Each structure stands twice: as C-alpha cells, then as structure tokens.
Amino acid sequence: TSLWQVITDDGPVLSFNTYNKCMHAFSNPEDVPFTGTDDDPNDEQGVGVGGDYEFIIVDAPEDASYMMLKGKKRGTYNLLTPVEEGVEYESYLQDIIDFNNMYFPADAPTYDLVYFGEDIYKMEGANDGIPNIYPFDGDPVANESFNPFLITKRGEDYYLRFRDAQEVGEDKVQDFRYDKEKDAFVSVENANYYITGNKAADFFYSTIIGEITHSWTFSATSTTMSDEFATLYNNIVADFASIDYTLKAMSFQYNNEKLTFRVTCTYREKQGTRWVQKTANYNYTFKAEQNGDNVVFTYEGTDNAGQLVINKFPSVNTIVQTIANEYTITPAVTSLNLKYLRFTNTANDKIWFDAEYK
Known part of the structure; x- marks a missing residue:
C-alpha cells in the first residue's frame, strides 16, 4: 500500500507519490539483476523494466465503469475496471x-x-x-x-x-x-x-510421431469415459482384482521406431497384509495414421508378454480390439488447452474416453 493523489500536470494525473512495492518495482530506473549474462550484462540502469508510477487520466466516465490511464513517461495505456x-x-x-x-x-x-x-x-x-x-x-x-x-x-x-x-x-x-x-x-x-x-488431431498426432513422444493416460477412477467404454475398462479392473491386483491406471505411449504402443499398467499387488504398488509394460503394435480430424489405429499384434496377458485376460484383448478403430479427436475441455483430449469411435459414438497428456 502507499499514498496516491490526483495532481494537475499535463491534465489530471494519478500519482503514487510514496513508495509502493508493486508499482515502483516496475518504475524504478534500476538495472534488472536477473537479465543478461556475464558476456552480455544487458544493463537496464536508467530504464529498469520500463514501467510508470504516474498516469495521465485519459478517460473516467461518471458511471465509474472504467478508467483509462496512460503512463506519463512510457506512454503505455492501462484500462482499469472496478x-x-x-x-x-x-x-x-x-x-x-x-x-x-x-x-x-x-x-x-x-x-x-x-x-x-x-x-x-x-x-x-x-x-x-x-x-x-x-x-x-x-x-x-x-x-x-x-x-x-x-x-x-x-x-x-x-x-x-x-x-x-x-x-x-x-x-x-x-x-x-x-x-x-x-x-x-x-x-x-x-x-x-x-x-x-490448435486442432486436436494435429496436436495428438505430433505427440506420437515426433522425436520425443509422450504418453496419454486414463485412470481406473476416471469418470471421463462413456458408459460403454467404462464397462470394457472395468472388466480389466475386475480381471486384475481376481488375482489380488488393484489396477490404478493405464497409459499408452507410442514408440515411433518400433511402431508399437507400450501399454503401462500401474497396479497394487497384495502381499500378505500389505499392498505394494508396481508397474508392468506390454507392447501392442498399432499403426496410427491421421485422417483429417480423425486418427485410425490398426492393430498388428503383440509380443510374448503381451500375448500372455491377452490369453489370461480376454478383457484386455477386447479393449485392444476396440481401440483398433478410427477415432475422432476433439478437445475434452477447450481447444486452447489440449492437455485433455476426447477420443470418440467413429463407428459408435457411445464409445469414447478422455485421455490426459503426460
């Protein structure tokens, strides 16, 4: 906090004429210590970061709906609204x-x-x-x-x-x-x-074919999936539970060299009276191709470890075959935040799930 007053100087001017740790941090004409390097110090002495502490009152309507200010020294306009x-x-x-x-x-x-x-x-x-x-x-x-x-x-x-x-x-x-x-x-x-x-499909595809690929995850406790897809997923949860495993999450990460999706299962295993958290990786080979706003996943097989899981848990094979389809990719919340995407089966729009970028 600080004092302020309206003075007459080139018209009405709002002046913060005692020290204000917020305002004067921007207006003090001192060097900014964290900019530049030893070779290029980037000295701002005499300028600072280029802010103001005195503002010409450009407009202040009687209804007090806003106030337009202009920095006296720097000329930057600032719109104030109550x-x-x-x-x-x-x-x-x-x-x-x-x-x-x-x-x-x-x-x-x-x-x-x-x-x-x-x-x-x-x-x-x-x-x-x-x-x-x-x-x-x-x-x-x-x-x-x-x-x-x-x-x-x-x-x-x-x-x-x-x-x-x-x-x-x-x-x-x-x-x-x-x-x-x-x-x-x-x-x-x-x-x-x-x-x-950005377009959701473009962003998703770029994350699985780039030099550095990323994973997309959905959780066992997630509510961001359709009832039909949740049934498929809960069948896997039940299969894990049948051997005293509690499935917590599944993630899919594309290997652009081997053309496989690595499915990582995070689960808890009951050991006596204790629950121990573990992870297991299984490779399922898919071909992924972008088709406009859609991505087509084509399943091409798995390795020995992945096949053993399919043989033991048919529910895993069911969800693998379900994912092996064409999906429309849209923002789960907003196109301005593509951390969350929605995958909707083009053949059956009742099958959809949201995935989070990791």
Missing part, C-alpha cells in the same frame, strides 16, 4: 488465475492460432502472459514478436487484453472476449479477428 460489488478481491484474482491455468496451461506444449482477418499467426508461450506471435509459416526466432496480455473478468465474461493494440494494415484490435460457444477469444472491435486453439 471489481463488482460484493466480490472479494482475493476471490476475483483466484478466479482469473484458475481461468488462465485452464486455457493457457504451461504443461501442454502446443500453440494457439490467431486469426487476423485472412492472416493466420501462431501464438506460443501464452501461459506466462507474454506470448510470441508470429506468422503461421514464419520462424519463431526470426519473426518473434512478444505481446503481453492480461485476463480480466467483467460480469460473467472473461476478456483478454493486449498491452499494445495489434495492428494489421489499417485495423487495430486490443480487447478479446471469450466466446464459450465458439471456444475462442473474439475481438470486441472486429469479429473477424479471434484467437483459438
């Missing part, structure tokens, strides 16, 4: 944090798509609020352009506002409202400008 009456500030901030974590997760390395009219851009690294936005076919380094933004909430709507207006030709856009039906942030200035996620 927290709604009855809403606790801490709750509001947690709501914003939860929304940001869901729609811009740090642990799903995919990109978002920015549509500026007919032009398409990639937006990478949005989880930290400073994404790199560059032409879709461009190089992320040669064409890098970092564009800070903040998420706010007004009523029931969430907004994404870039610090600086995005200019495309003669158009300028800065504020985007999240449209749940379209699953996109749509510009409030021009509806032809919007931000959405």
